[in-house]
Amino acid sequence: MIYLDHNATTPLAPEVLEAMGPYLTGQFGNPSSYYQLGREARAAVERARGQVAALLGSRPEEIIFTGGGTEADNLALRGVLQAAGSGAGHIITCLTEHHAVLETCGDLQRRGVEVTQLAVDASGRVDPDDLRRAIRPDTALVSVMAANNETGVIQPLDQIAAVTRQAGVPLHTDAVQAAGKIQLDVDGMGVDLLSLSAHKIYGPKGMGALYARAGTPLAAVLTGGHQESQRRAGTENVAGIAGLAAALSRAEAQREAEGERQAALRDHMESALQKRLEGVHVNGDAAARVPNTSSLSFEAVDGESVILHLDLRGICAATGSACTTGDPEPSHVLLAMGLDPHRAQGAIRLSLGCDTSSEDVDTTVDALVEVVPRLRAISTLS
Amino acid sequence: MDWTERLTEKLDSLLGRKAEAAAPEAQPQMSGPVLHYTEQVIDHFSNPRNVGEMDPDEADGVALVGDPLCGDQMELWIKVDKGRISQVRFKSYGCPGAIATSSMATDLASGSRLEEALRLTDDDVVNALGGIPENKRHCSLLGIRALRAAIANYLRKSGPSALQQLASDL
Numbered sequence: 001m002i003y004l005d006h007n008a009t010t011p012l013a014p015e016v017l018e019a020m021g022p023y024l025t026g027q028f029g030n031p032s033s034y035y036q037l038g039r040e041a042r043a044a045v046e047r048a049r050g051q052v053a054a055l056l057g058s059r060p061e062e063i064i065f066t067g068g069g070t071e072a073d074n075l076a077l078r079g080v081l082q083a084a085g086s087g088a089g090h091i092i093t094c095l096t097e098h099h100a101v102l103e104t105c106g107d108l109q110r111r112g113v114e115v116t117q118l119a120v121d122a123s124g125r126v127d128p129d130d131l132r133r134a135i136r137p138d139t140a141l142v143s144v145m146a147a148n149n150e151t152g153v154i155q156p157l158d159q160i161a162a163v164t165r166q167a168g169v170p171l172h173t174d175a176v177q178a179a180g181k182i183q184l185d186v187d188g189m190g191v192d193l194l195s196l197s198a199h200k201i202y203g204p205k206g207m208g209a210l211y212a213r214a215g216t217p218l219a220a221v222l223t224g225g226h227q228e229s230q231r232r233a234g235t236e237n238v239a240g241i242a243g244l245a246a247a248l249s250r251a252e253a254q255r256e257a258e259g260e261r262q263a264a265l266r267d268h269m270e271s272a273l274q275k276r277l278e279g280v281h282v283n284g285d286a287a288a289r290v291p292n293t294s295s296l297s298f299e300a301v302d303g304e305s306v307i308l309h310l311d312l313r314g315i316c317a318a319t320g321s322a323c324t325t326g327d328p329e330p331s332h333v334l335l336a337m338g339l340d341p342h343r344a345q346g347a348i349r350l351s352l353g354c355d356t357s358s359e360d361v362d363t364t365v366d367a368l369v370e371v372v373p374r375l376r377a378i379s380t381l382s
Numbered sequence: 383m384d385w386t387e388r389l390t391e392k393l394d395s396l397l398g399r400k401a402e403a404a405a406p407e408a409q410p411q412m413s414g415p416v417l418h419y420t421e422q423v424i425d426h427f428s429n430p431r432n433v434g435e436m437d438p439d440e441a442d443g444v445a446l447v448g449d450p451l452c453g454d455q456m457e458l459w460i461k462v463d464k465g466r467i468s469q470v471r472f473k474s475y476g477c478p479g480a481i482a483t484s485s486m487a488t489d490l491a492s493g494s495r496l497e498e499a500l501r502l503t504d505d506d507v508v509n510a511l512g513g514i515p516e517n518k519r520h521c522s523l524l525g526i527r528a529l530r531a532a533i534a535n536y537l538r539k540s541g542p543s544a545l546q547q548l549a550s551d552l
Contacts (some may be wrong), residue, residue: 017393025390062423302454308419310425330453345453378433379475380446380455 002360003314006200006353007149007177007293012243013202013354016026019246020204023239032227039126042236042330048245055209055248057185064210064228065241069176069197070100072210075221076172076233076266076357077104077143081113083217083305084140093120094126095145095336101143101287102332113147118144124151125286127381128159142171146189147176150320150333150349151284152293154182161190176200176208181259181290192216196248198240202354208340222320226337254354258282262352264289268295268363269350276369283334291351295320295334297343298372300381306348309371317362318349342381418461423482428483432492434471434486435459443536447528454480456519458488458528462536465547466495472528479518487525495532497551502526 023044029037044059053060066072067161081089094107095117105115116134118126126144135142142164147154157173164171173195175184180201186194193216198207212218217230225233231289274280298306303319310317318347320331330344339347350364376382421428438444443460454476459537461469470492474484486507491499504526508514513524537545 019394021390073541290411300475302475302477302480305427305481308424308478312424312428341453378430378473378481380457381475 002363003364004350004360004364004375005133005234005355007152007319007349007351008318009199009205010202010353011355013250015250016203016243016246019118020239020243023122024241027238032225032244041236044238045236045241048241051245052196052209052248054178055184057187058153058211059214061229062186062211062214064212064231065208065244066208067206067234067237068208069174069195069200070208071175072195072197072208073098073100073143073172075102075210076195076212077101077141078214078221079212079218079231080141080172080193081108081168082219083179083212083278087297088112088114088138090114090116090136090138091141091143092131092139093331094120094155096148096333097143097145098149098174098176104144104353105168110139114138117182120336123284124148124153124333125287126160127161128156131160131366132163132167134197135163137168139169140368141259142169144171144173144175146175146184146194146335147290147293148284149177150244150293150331151337152351152355153284154178154288154290154293157189157191164192165190170213179248180370181256181292186211186213190282190329193218195320196244198244198247199249201251204240204243207237207244209244221253234379238260245292249277258354259291262348265358265361266294266350266352267290268358269365270296272362272365273274273368277366277372281343282338288354294350294352295347295348296350296377297334297339298368299343299346300347300379301372302376303346303348306346306368306371306376308363310348310367310377313367315367315373317364318351320344320347327375395502403441417515417518419478419482421512422486422511423478423514423531426471426482426485426489427478428464430474432470432485432488433474435473436461436469436471442539443532443534444529445528445535447479447524447531449476449520449524452476452521454524456480456484456524456528458484460491460529460532462496462540465497465551467491467493467499467530474524476524477518477521479514480524483514483522484512484528486510487529491529495551496536496548500533500548500552501531502529532549 029041031042049060049063052063109115170192173191174195176197192213194211196209197274222233281297284293307317334344441459442462446456446457456474458472470488
């Protein structure tokens with residue numbers, strides 16, 4: 001099997017499982033318990049918090065552990081809007097965000113919050129001037145992702161942060177796809193809230209974190225306990241927390257070397273495909289992208305037909321986004337970038353990882369060079 | 383051996399080597415999106431039958447139909463000999479469900495009499511494929527629509543006698 005869907009999820013790294021091991025076995029205490037076993041669990045949670053904070057350049061008390069990236073996004077958006085005051089308010093996001101942000105904005109909208117979705121350019125980037133014009137006196141939050149899950153395109157967060165800083169509006173970024181791929185330094189990035197997910201960086205599923213800068217008003221979304229300084233109720237997932245810290249440490253230690261290696265493989269794959277096949281487009285390639293992600297459109301063929309052919313050859317790949325399996329609508333990200341619906345429908349996503357070899361990439365290129373012409377031979381569009 | 387020792391040993395085995403393959407379980411109720419195609423769908427997708435085109439003067443009937451929802455398209459050509467579809471060819475742009483149902487529709491129609499072909503339904507195509515996922519059902523509608531449209535095109539081109547023949551056969 002060749003696994004090229006690391007933006008969907010990644011395998012657990014052995015050292016991450018090792019870090020989690022004690023808390024899945026003997027060290028099963030509740031961090032809130034009085035006795036030694038509980039205190040040991042508390043120490044593990046706080047050790048992990050310190051590690052994550054150090055890696056983000058933040059203070060430990062600014063890290064809130066959550067049950068995943070989606071929950072971190074929910075806490076950021078709902079928590080800030082709720083803390084901002086009763087009823088309405090205004091939130092600004094962009095058209096290419098992950099559904100965790102877009103659908104949460106949609107829900108907030110039904111509850112009276114006004115939502116502005118910024119358009120993006122042909123590469124999927126927000127124009128900071130558009131953001132400046134969209135900010136209003138009642139804007140409570142701006143949420144713009146660090147890197148896109150489908151295309152890997154990196155948003156100009158430094159320019160976006162300059163605008164939000166000047167306006168005094170908190171800035172949230174969904175950094176789920178950026179972690180381990182670009183440097184996450186909350187002060188350097190100028191963000192006030194940042195979402196992370198463990199399973200995209202060789203950690204466990206169902207584990208995430210939200211960085212919330214000290215002083216950022218944030219109401220709890222989950223109630224029922226005093227954990228995480230009253231900001232996220234529920235007994236801490238001690239093993240998951242240890243796993244997230246280990247995964248982020250590991251990802252950061254390997255970031256530069258792996259980034260270089262994966263970018264070289266990805267670029268080789270894209271140029272080989274464009275050399276050997278007609279009508280191949282790399283979506284978002286005019287912008288800076290994270291090193292592992294490639295969104296490819298093949299003219300006159302449907303993306304799902306391509307990935308089923310790859311699946312039958314033991315290669316795991318995605319269409320626009322794994323979340324939309326079974327959804328006939330083409331990717332909202334590619335449509336927002338102005339792709340015509342057929343080109344959006346023809347898109348597949350290949351996302352490389354630490355376990356991807358150059359043989360894997362060559363085998364995948366060969367498979368695509370075989371199956372795309374086969375589909376074109378029966379296509380009404382060619 | 384107590385609980386924690388057993389757990390630790392299990393974890394060690396996970397760390398050291400791959401866990402033994404678990405026995406296959408019964409399919410549970412799906413709570414999230416999942417696409418499962420039958421063997422027949424995979425077969426018709428991988429090796430579609432009757433693929434090709436016909437020249438305009440070679441075809442007795444032709445149709446181009448599309449699904450505006452997902453952009454799928456199918457073009458279908460038929461040759462008719464003594465009230466029977468003697469040859470059928472198609473091309474299709476779309477998802478695996480669209481390709482497989484297009485192929486199966488032509489397979490069912492090939493060699494059949496016009497009145498039999500007109501009685502074919504979307505359900506016949508889906509059943510012949512052993513079913514298709516619910517959210518892919520709309521893709522299965524192109525094959526029969528294209529077939530009926532191609533027959534209608536043939537009838538329009540061949541005049542009242544063909545229509546009378548068909549009416550009496552029906």
